[in-house]
Amino acid sequence: MPPIARRISSGFRRSSSEGDRLKVDLSSLTLATAAERLRRRELSSAELTEAALERIAQTEPRLHAFLTVSADEARSQAAAADARLARGEPLSSLDGVPLALKDVFLTRGVRTTAASRILESFVPPYDGTAVARLRARGAVFVGKTNCDEFAMGSSTENSAFGSTRNPWDLERVPGGSSGGSAVAVAAGQCLGALGTDTGGSIRLPAAYCGVVGLKPTYGRVSRYGIVDYASSLDQVGPFARDVQGAAILLEALAGHDPLDSTSASADVPRYASTLRPELGALRVGVPREYFQEGMQPEVESSVREAIAVLESLGASVENVSLPHARYAVATYYLIATAEASSNLARYDGIRYGRRASGASNLLETYSRSREEGFGAEVKRRIMLGTYALSAGYYDAYYGKAQKVRTLVRRDFEQAFERCDVLVAPTAPTTAFALGEKLDDPLAMYLSDVLTISVNLAGLPALSLPCGVDGEGLPIGLQLIGKPFGEQALLGAGYAYEQATDWHRQRPEEPS
Amino acid sequence: MTTFEAVIGLEVHAQLLTRSKLFCACSAEFGAPPNTHVCPVCAAFPGVLPVTNRQAVEFAIRAGLAAGSTIAPTSRWARKHYFYPDLPKAYQISMYEAPICIGGAVRFSDGGIDKQVRLVRIHLEEDAGKNIHDAQADASLVDLNRAGVPLLEIVSEPDLRSAAEAAAYLRALRSILQYLEVCDGNMEEGSFRCDANVSVRPAGSETLGTRAEIKNMNSFRSVERAIEHEIVRQIELVSSGGTVVQETRLWDADRDLTRSMRSKEFAHDYRYFPDPDLPPLVVDERWTEAVRRNLPELPAARRARFEKELGLPAYDAEVLTARRDVADYYEAALANHRNPKALANWVMESILRIVRERKLDERLRITRWPVAPGDLAELVALIDEATISGKIAKAVFDEMVATGKPPRTIVAERGLVQVTDGAAIGAAIDRVLGANPDKVAEYRAGKEKLFGFFVGQVMKATEGKANPQQVNELLKERLGAGA
Numbered sequence: 001m002p003p004i005a006r007r008i009s010s011g012f013r014r015s016s017s018e019g020d021r022l023k024v025d026l027s028s029l030t031l032a033t034a035a036e037r038l039r040r041r042e043l044s045s046a047e048l049t050e051a052a053l054e055r056i057a058q059t060e061p062r063l064h065a066f067l068t069v070s071a072d073e074a075r076s077q078a079a080a081a082d083a084r085l086a087r088g089e090p091l092s093s094l095d096g097v098p099l100a101l102k103d104v105f106l107t108r109g110v111r112t113t114a115a116s117r118i119l120e121s122f123v124p125p126y127d128g129t130a131v132a133r134l135r136a137r138g139a140v141f142v143g144k145t146n147c148d149e150f151a152m153g154s155s156t157e158n159s160a161f162g163s164t165r166n167p168w169d170l171e172r173v174p175g176g177s178s179g180g181s182a183v184a185v186a187a188g189q190c191l192g193a194l195g196t197d198t199g200g201s202i203r204l205p206a207a208y209c210g211v212v213g214l215k216p217t218y219g220r221v222s223r224y225g226i227v228d229y230a231s232s233l234d235q236v237g238p239f240a241r242d243v244q245g246a247a248i249l250l251e252a253l254a255g256h257d258p259l260d261s262t263s264a265s266a267d268v269p270r271y272a273s274t275l276r277p278e279l280g281a282l283r284v285g286v287p288r289e290y291f292q293e294g295m296q297p298e299v300e301s302s303v304r305e306a307i308a309v310l311e312s313l314g315a316s317v318e319n320v321s322l323p324h325a326r327y328a329v330a331t332y333y334l335i336a337t338a339e340a341s342s343n344l345a346r347y348d349g350i351r352y353g354r355r356a357s358g359a360s361n362l363l364e365t366y367s368r369s370r371e372e373g374f375g376a377e378v379k380r381r382i383m384l385g386t387y388a389l390s391a392g393y394y395d396a397y398y399g400k401a402q403k404v405r406t407l408v409r410r411d412f413e414q415a416f417e418r419c420d421v422l423v424a425p426t427a428p429t430t431a432f433a434l435g436e437k438l439d440d441p442l443a444m445y446l447s448d449v450l451t452i453s454v455n456l457a458g459l460p461a462l463s464l465p466c467g468v469d470g471e472g473l474p475i476g477l478q479l480i481g482k483p484f485g486e487q488a489l490l491g492a493g494y495a496y497e498q499a500t501d502w503h504r505q506r507p508e509e510p511s
Numbered sequence: 512m513t514t515f516e517a518v519i520g521l522e523v524h525a526q527l528l529t530r531s532k533l534f535c536a537c538s539a540e541f542g543a544p545p546n547t548h549v550c551p552v553c554a555a556f557p558g559v560l561p562v563t564n565r566q567a568v569e570f571a572i573r574a575g576l577a578a579g580s581t582i583a584p585t586s587r588w589a590r591k592h593y594f595y596p597d598l599p600k601a602y603q604i605s606m607y608e609a610p611i612c613i614g615g616a617v618r619f620s621d622g623g624i625d626k627q628v629r630l631v632r633i634h635l636e637e638d639a640g641k642n643i644h645d646a647q648a649d650a651s652l653v654d655l656n657r658a659g660v661p662l663l664e665i666v667s668e669p670d671l672r673s674a675a676e677a678a679a680y681l682r683a684l685r686s687i688l689q690y691l692e693v694c695d696g697n698m699e700e701g702s703f704r705c706d707a708n709v710s711v712r713p714a715g716s717e718t719l720g721t722r723a724e725i726k727n728m729n730s731f732r733s734v735e736r737a738i739e740h741e742i743v744r745q746i747e748l749v750s751s752g753g754t755v756v757q758e759t760r761l762w763d764a765d766r767d768l769t770r771s772m773r774s775k776e777f778a779h780d781y782r783y784f785p786d787p788d789l790p791p792l793v794v795d796e797r798w799t800e801a802v803r804r805n806l807p808e809l810p811a812a813r814r815a816r817f818e819k820e821l822g823l824p825a826y827d828a829e830v831l832t833a834r835r836d837v838a839d840y841y842e843a844a845l846a847n848h849r850n851p852k853a854l855a856n857w858v859m860e861s862i863l864r865i866v867r868e869r870k871l872d873e874r875l876r877i878t879r880w881p882v883a884p885g886d887l888a889e890l891v892a893l894i895d896e897a898t899i900s901g902k903i904a905k906a907v908f909d910e911m912v913a914t915g916k917p918p919r920t921i922v923a924e925r926g927l928v929q930v931t932d933g934a935a936i937g938a939a940i941d942r943v944l945g946a947n948p949d950k951v952a953e954y955r956a957g958k959e960k961l962f963g964f965f966v967g968q969v970m971k972a973t974e975g976k977a978n979p980q981q982v983n984e985l986l987k988e989r990l991g992a993g994a
Contacts, residue, residue: 106558119557126551128558225558231787260560261789339787342590345601346555350653366594389592389782398784 024051026098027188027506031245032272034191035093038085045085045096045140048191049078052098052142056189064164065174065183067103069143070110074098077140084138093272094252095138100184100193103144104151104227105131105236110141114227115159116149118347118354118373128225129257130194130236137252142190145180149375150344151196151229153177154204154447157438158377165434166208167507168473172431175205175447178239182209185239186507192249193239198229199332200426200451202237203463207426207476210465210505212493213239214246215451217484218458219264221250222257228343230336231262233455242503243464243493247271250486269487279313279495282488285320285419290450296429302467302475303425309499310423310492320419322411327404328453329445334388334401335456340378341385347373380441409457416482421492424450426463426476454480462489465502474505514714515749517742518722519677519707520669523684524662525694526638526702527570532659533637534561534604539661541700545643545654553659555599560788563588567661568611570693571635572794572802574663575612577687577809578630582799586611586634588786593779596653597640605636605664607783611792617667618811619683621676623825628680629668638662663693669708669719674738678731681705682833686810690835692876698730707738710755711745720745721755725769727762737762741769813838821851830859836877837863840884847888854891861908862887882911890918898922899929900979902970930977936969936985939977943968944989954990962986 024047029037037043053071060066081096090096101107104114106124113119127135134141148158156164156179164179166172167187174183178195182205185193195202197215206213214237221236228234238249251272256265286307291300311317349355349369356368374382388397415422427450437444454461459480466477477496481489497503532539535552552559575582589607590600612633619626640658644651665684671677685703688694696703705728710720725741728734740762745755760769808816810832817828817838832838841858845851865881866872882890890908893899899907899922910921922928930936943965944951954961969982 106556112557114557122557124558125556223558224560227557259562261562262560262787338784342592342602342782342784345592345594346557346599348594348596348601350596351554351599352556362596386782389784391780391782394782394784 023054024048025188026051026055026191029191030241031097031191031248032242035097035248038096039090039093041085045078045081045098046075048096049074049098049140049142052190055187056142059167059187059189062165062170063167063183063187063189064162065145065180065187065189066100066143067113067115067146067159067161067180068111070141073110074140074142081138081140090138092137092252093248094134096140097138097192098140098142098190099134100142100145100181100190101131102147102151102178102181102193102195104147104196104229105144105194106225106227107131107141107144110144112144112227113161114150115147115161116373116375116378117160118369119227120160120354122353126225129222129259130253131225133252134194139252145178145184145193147180147195147201148177149378150227150340151177151198151201151234152340152377152381154200154444155432155434155437156180156205157434158375160375163434166431168210169431169471172433172473173208173436175208175427175431177201177205178213179205179209181239182206182211182213185209185211185241188506191240192245194249194253195237195239196226196229197235197237197451197455198233198336199455200448202239203426203451203461203476203478204447206239206463207465207474207478208431210468210474210502210507211239211241212243212246212465212503213237213463214250214486214489215454215461216250216254216486217264217460217481218455219262220266220460220484220486221253222255222260222263224257224259230339231343232339233332233336235455243462243490243497244272244275246462247275247490247494250490254486264484266484271487271490274487275490275494277495277498279310279315279492282310282315282421282492283419284310284315284317284492285415285422286317287320287322287325287415287422287424289322289325290424292428294428295425296469298467298469299425299427299429299475303423303477306466306477306496306500307423309496313495313499315492318419320415320422322408322415322453324404324407324411325453328408328456329449331401331404331408331456332448332452333384333445334397335405337381337385338388338398338401339385341382341389344374344378344382349373377441405456408453412453412457412459412480420482420488421485422480424478424480426450426478430469430471430473430475450478459483460486460489462493464493464496465505466496466500467502468505474502513750515711515746516714516716517672517674517738518669518710518712518719519671519674519738521667521671521677521681522706522708523665523681524704525665525688525696527567527661527663527693528695529564529566529570529661531564531566533564533567533635533661534659537659541702543656545652545656548656549658553599554655555601561604561786563789563792564661567635568792568794569798569802570661570691571611571633571663572799573691573693573806574665574688575615575633576799576803576806577691578612578615578617578633580612580615580630580633582794583609583611583613584794584796585609586792586794588789588792589783590786591781591783593781595639595642596651597642597655597658599640599655599658603637603639604786604789606634608785609791610634611794617680617684617687619680620811620814620825620829621679626676626679628670631666631668633663633665636662636664663688669710674735674742677707677738678735681731681734683810686833690807690809692835701729704729705734707734707741709738709741709745711742711749720749721757723755723757723769724759725762726759726772729764733762733764736764736767737769740767744769807835810835810838821845823851823855827852827855827859830863831855834872834877840877840880843884844888844891847885848892848895850891850895853894854888857887857891857908865912882908882915886911886917893918893922897929897931897978899927900975900977903927903929903975927976930973931981933981933985936973936977936981937989939969939972940965940982940985940989943972951990962990965990
């Protein structure tokens with residue numbers, strides 16, 4: 001096992017001029033322990049929220065995880081939660097818990113930008129379903145987190161408002177696209193966060209930042225009220241310090257939504273309360289295609305060790321094959337960009353968002369608003385997708401990609417005939433340096449090589465910490481489940497956490 | 512010289528009478544103040560998703576079954592892309608590769624000849640909003656009330672051969688949709704719109720000529736005139752060695768011509784693809800059958816029944832069945848008094864005249880009839896039982912319309928009961944003949960035209976109440992007797 005570098009067991013120390021009262025330290029809490037202490041009234045939501053806001057104020061100059069900090073709203077939500085908790089009438093176990101939202105979640109009255117100039121001053125008139133569900137359960141929203149523009153990217157460097165930095169090494173990317181949410185959880189700026197995952201956008205930053213990230217089954221959580229990237233691939237999911245936190249959030253988020261025709265009506269299990277430390281008779285499959293040449297050796301060794309841990313807990317392990325995995329990235333970049341080119345057509349400067357000034361006719365209004373409003377990567381994907389859907393090219397690109405997508409899905413179906421979960425690394429490497437892949441889109445696209453197939457197949461997948469590399473950077477373990485098999489994933493992840501303590505690591509106080 | 516044949520196919524857009532829009536809960540009603548029927552979904556805000564209106568799907572099934580189309584067990588929504596301010600998403604949700612209704616045909620009567628047009632497909636799609644130009648000097652305004660209102664697109668095969676035939680088909684189609692209560696068929700308000708694909712070819716040829724698409728026709732008259740003009744234009748063009756260009760042409764009703772829509776000459780690439788926000792639309796057998804059970808009798812069947820069972824002339828049957836409410840009214844009257852032809856005349860000549868004059872047909876269903884069908888039946892019964900004459904009946908009808916009183920009440924109050932007493936009529940005749948000895952002599956000398964004069968005088972003497980048949984008989988008797 002590699003040495004655990006930079007590990008601080010007791011959280012951050014800070015000098016307090018107020019002296020007598022020990023301040024709440026968010027990094028010593030998990031979502032579940034915070035919720036428990038709120039319920040027992042050992043802590044107030046106001047205290048938790050102030051601690052989060054203070055932590056944000058202290059660390060943001062270095063991390064830049066947030067695009068908007070909604071301190072006033074958070075304080076009034078916390079006060080309302082405290083009033084309910086004082087009456088003994090909490091709305092849920094999330095009542096009063098400070099959370100952060102990727103800035104693609106529409107929040108009524110709070111600016112939502114998708115990290116794009118084109119929505120720089122857009123204030124939504126409505127809450128999306130995921131936000132509404134958390135709000136109805138009493139959650140406190142401390143702010144909106146940075147991400148790649150329109151969730152397009154793997155490093156959060158494509159944000160129109162500057163990169164987010166990895167708290168484990170400020171010269172490295174946090175992963176993307178939901179980088180800000182992963183960082184906010186890793187750096188103790190909140191107790192949990194929401195992201196979206198279209199090709200790995202929750203799992204990759206979770207792996208790079210050493211937190212737990214869950215991409216649920218397509219349709220498990222409503223997509224209503226998230227800024228769309230690729231409709232058939234996008235899925236909402238949680239970040240937390242540990243599996244239990246992710247389970248609590250999923251339980252709040254999951255379920256059919258009449259406003260999303262692609263949301264599933266499958267029953268929602270009690271994800272959090274059914275977690276058990278024992279693994280039971282789990283059949284684990286190891287896809288050989290996911291351990292490829294060029295993988296960082298420490299990533300492979302950590303994941304192999306994790307598989308050994310699962311085996312020691314009673315799992316049976318066998319090798320499986322996903323023969324079409326190598327086509328996944330190409331397939332994804334046709335389907336996702338095609339859908340994106342269509343979904344982003346509405347940003348035309350007419351009804352809301354940025355409108356170029358001084359245009360002399362309609363065409364100019366369109367082209368200049370979009371020229372000024374969209375960043376380079378978004379434009380690249382709109383052009384790719386427009387091409388893929390063009391008359392004469394549709395069959396060769398979009399049509400073909402849909403066929404390959406079916407083959408990718410079938411690979412998984414066959415693998416799942418013999419096992420319950422698949423285990424793989426979340427990414428081939430640990431976090432890369434800021435700027436390293438910015439000028440090489442293909443290299444950037446390949447960061448998602450191990451996460452993308454899951455979106456094409458619509459499956460759930462969990463990323464959780466399973467080690468660190470020689471530089472002390474976190475390594476992510478990816479568990480992939482059957483459709484609506486979140487419970488099995490969370491169960492396996494939870495049992496793994498009970499046997500290891502990778503999830504207890506925290507980045508050193510950034511200085 | 513070559514003779515030419517026109518080949519015409521119509522694409523009809525019928526706005527559906529659902530309460531809400533196709534993919535959101537906003538009202539689909541026409542005529543509200545601008546931008547009052549708008550929500551984040553139909554204004555295409557970030558993050559919104561469409562949810563299909565089941566009523567609209569059911570209306571499409573109804574139309575498909577009425578036309579004998581195959582109802583697809585699974586159809587697919589598709590996105591059609593183009594940028595325009597009245598299209599908030601910059602794509603229209605429509606159906607492309609997998610429409611909900613496939614095939615079918617519409618039967619119609621063209622000047623008494625039964626014909627039919629085959630349908631290619633019927634599919635659902637959302638309407639766009641409306642751009643308002645010229646309201647302000649330097650800006651255009653957008654009204655999104657109509658954005659997302661459900662439309663049925665009905666595409667015919669190019670089976671039509673003349674403008675008149677096209678208009679007859681269009682009328683029949685509108686009549687069917689009105690019978691089904693899925694569309695109010697108002698061309699002026701745009702709830703029933705039609706584009707025509709027109710081409711010409713040498714008579715006898717099997718290959719299709721290059722077609723032009725004609726738009727902007729907002730009345731039946733416009734459709735007929737525009738197609739006629741386009742046929743002439745194309746024949747003249749081809750005859751003089753030119754070729755028809757595939758293009759969209761706009762009908763200019765003021766100038767009575769079609770002109771090329773140059774701004775859209777270059778072909779659009781709509782980049783259709785299945786809408787990933789909407790699962791395939793599944794219509795199972797049970798749903799189809801439930802809709803089928805509730806289908807009303809359609810105009811063609813009703814027309815045939817009126818001819819066959821009621822013995823009505825083809826023209827009467829056609830007029831009476833063009834609208835379901837009119838046919839229903841007629842049959843309600845008929846149930847009270849079975850004189851099909853007389854009732855048909857009264858409905859066509861008197862009832863529909865008032866409906867037109869007073870514009871009582873502005874909605875899909877006439878709810879305010881000039882007189883109740885039972886009262887109309889009673890009026891005809893009064894004539895048939897010789898209580899009043901046809902002439903008196905007209906006066907009684909006017910009073911029924913004015914007061915709403917039933918005919919028997921009016922007849923009793925005004926003492927309009929017909930005089931059928933032979934003695935009383937005879938006495939009146941004697942008075943008339945006695946007062947006009949010269950005319951009687953002339954008549955008897957052979958000037959038989961004067962018979963009408965005597966009838967008129969007798970009716971006048973009896974204030975129109977004498978039974979005309981009896982007057983005729985008795986007059987003939989008396990005038991002949993003295994000869």
